[in-house]
Amino acid sequence: MPWNCSSCGESTELGYNVCRTCGACRPGAEPPPPSQRVVRDPIQFSIARLLAAIFWLACGLAFIFHFGATVLDNDAEIGLLGSSSAIFLFFGATVGTVFCGRKGAFIGVLVGGIVGFMIPVVVALLYIAYMIAIGEDWFPGVAD
Missing domain, CATH: 1.10.287 (Helix Hairpins)
Structure with a gap:
């Protein structure tokens, strides 16, 4: 079941602890290392x-x-x-x-x-x- 991002409200598939739209961390998950953070250029x-x-x-x-x-x-x-x-x-x-x-x-x-x-x-x-x-x-x- 997908989870909804608390920052932007976008639905993200399970298995991802970072929102693919805004890069915010999943509630209750550890922040990813800097190399795995999603940055929107x-x-x-x-x-x-x-x-x-x-x-x-x-x-x-x-x-x-x-x-x-x-x-x-x-x-x-x-x-x-x-x-x-x-x-x-x-x-x-x-x-x-x-x-x-x-x-x-x-x-x-x-x-x-x-x-x-x-x-x-x-x-x-x-x-x-x-x-x-x-x-x-x-x-x-x-x-x-």
């Missing part, structure tokens, strides 16, 4: 968040490019990113989160990823709808 955490943001932006752009090239019958050659790239990136992130991260954090990562993925998609679709409504070319730089 704020720089590493910031880099991970930046990489996650870049990843989901790339997924959103891949969807937008695929949508523009196939659904709207645009013959633009924008093959750098496509639906196969988005699928590869999504499954890579999923597998990496499940096997390298904590299972309890998977849902949070998935929800955050979906939100991060949908923001550029919604912005691009609103832009396309606006350009179509005013009669302009919705994808500048592409010849008809």
Whole structure:
């Protein structure tokens, strides 16, 4: 049965005497030696968040490019990113989160990823709808 950390409230599996989230000791357990203490590096955490943001932006752009090239019958050659790239990136992130991260954090990562993925998609679709409504070319730089 897992135990709950008194500092952050996160659930930690039995067998661990240190909270994997904040590094606090389990109530009633001896403090670990200094070499086993969990230290959260704020720089590493910031880099991970930046990489996650870049990843989901790339997924959103891949969807937008695929949508523009196939659904709207645009013959633009924008093959750098496509639906196969988005699928590869999504499954890579999923597998990496499940096997390298904590299972309890998977849902949070998935929800955050979906939100991060949908923001550029919604912005691009609103832009396309606006350009179509005013009669302009919705994808500048592409010849008809």
